[in-house]
Ligand SMILES: NC(=O)C1=CN([C@@H]2O[C@H](COP(=O)(O)OP(=O)(O)OC[C@H]3O[C@@H](n4cnc5c(N)ncnc54)[C@H](O)[C@@H]3O)[C@@H](O)[C@H]2O)C=CC1
């Protein structure tokens with residue numbers, strides 16, 4: 001097998017996973033980050049994001065001598081690899097950019113981190129280096145990166161990443177497909193070869209198609225979820241059950257069972273920013289992407305719909321007041337299995353509930369301090385929502401509990417004790433997570449989304 005010297009710039013969810021996984025495939029990897037404290041923690045073996053298997057993989061690859069960490073992109077691309085016969089460090093052959101591309105002004109993707117690293121490294125790259133963009137970026141970014149680099153001896157490749165948070169390592173090592181976009185076949189093949197051992201279907205294409213493919217995938221998923229949330233609302237109005245409806249349509253292999261759970265709206269660090277960014281790409285191309293706009297609008301409306309549901313559940317009236325009503329929020333992360341709070345629908349709903357005058361208290365299993373672990377300190381508040389370290393405390397005196405994240409552990413709480421602690425026995429389950437019969441037996445009124453009994 002071909003072993004390559006790979007530099008990975010940015011050690012977030014994508015960069016650290018890419019670095020550790022490529023090392024596990026046998027490549028020599030140096031990961032760089034601008035955040036000195038983060039690099040120091042990584043050197044001590046501390047991974048400060050919740051990702052199953054990542055910490056172990058990092059430790060294993062560091063011990064095997066295939067993975068190391070440096071501060072700054074420049075140190076990784078140039079002479080960052082174990083010395084050659086002349087005693088000098090070797091240069092990277094392939095440089096991955098795994099940098100943040102957050103939502104910028106007006107919804108466009110903010111490419112400043114990518115541009116800064118291109119600027120920082122352009123004169124340091126060895127002849128023949130391939131620069132691979134793994135960040136999610138608008139169509140045309142590969143071309144602009146090549147212009148910025150202004151190096152005829154360096155190729156730019158688009159290689160979007162499709163991993164999910166909470167299963168990043170698994171997804172990276174078991175991809176549905178690898179996408180490599182480049183206008184130079186030789187560079188594309190070099191990048192595709194890095195993943196050869198994974199045996200995944202590989203789409204070799206031009207850079208623009210690869211860049212668009214990433215947005216097309218995320219926006220399709222967002223559209224699927226907005227459709228399901230709208231369908232759940234319709235179920236409530238016509239007396240149907242969304243669980244049965246999605247099960248039934250999911251057996252159709254053209255639709256599939258995945259990504260059909262209604263919820264408080266889709267969120268996280270990617271779907272919201274990517275839907276907005278694609279809308280901006282479409283606007284710039286003079287294309288009115290109504291379907292995508294409706295996908296976003298449906299999601300925004302979903303948050304208000306949850307607030308209205310809580311209001312009705314607590315007061316019995318659609319216009320009842322939530323002023324000084326104590327509500328316990330169960331789950332604040334944008335989905336289960338992660339500690340990521342970026343663009344969490346739970347926090348957006350919390351903000352709306354607070355605006356309506358409610359007194360909130362939140363519990364999330366990923367935000368509970370771990371005694372003796374300085375890297376998991378006490379978080380006592382998130383976006384103005386005070387946190388407690390036990391779900392019973394969230395139930396204490398609450399007029400309703402609102403389940404916002406689908407943590408499986410919520411299913412097996414002592415619901416009888418929870419009900420006993422509450423002022424009013426109401427649970428609004430925005431994930432249809434809990435078993436309605438268990439709640440009923442505990443004397444609780446459970447209100448889900450699009451469920452027959454609600
Ligand atoms: N989080 C996810 O699940 C996925 C994210 N993506 C895309 O991948 C890209 C990265 O996302 P995440 O890994 O989530 O971001 P992140 O925010 O977790 O990590 C980015 C890292 O880059 C570092 N950084 C920023 N500027 C730098 C610079 N000038 N030099 C060196 N390091 C620098 C930051 O300190 C941070 O550690 C984004 O474009 C995102 O849309 C794609 C697929 C999945």
Ligand SMILES: O=C(O)[C@H]1O[C@H](OP(=O)(O)OP(=O)(O)OC[C@H]2O[C@@H](n3ccc(=O)[nH]c3=O)[C@H](O)[C@@H]2O)[C@H](O)[C@@H](O)[C@@H]1O
Nearest residue numbers: 161162163164165259260261262263266267268270334335
């Ligand atoms: O580009 C990215 O960053 C990534 O974005 C998403 O991954 P992620 O943000 O980790 O989260 P998802 O699992 O897709 O969930 C997104 C949102 O949809 C919600 N969701 C998901 C599935 C479902 O059935 N119902 C539902 O409400 C989740 O709770 C969450 O708020 C995509 O799934 C990844 O393929 C992609 O690589």
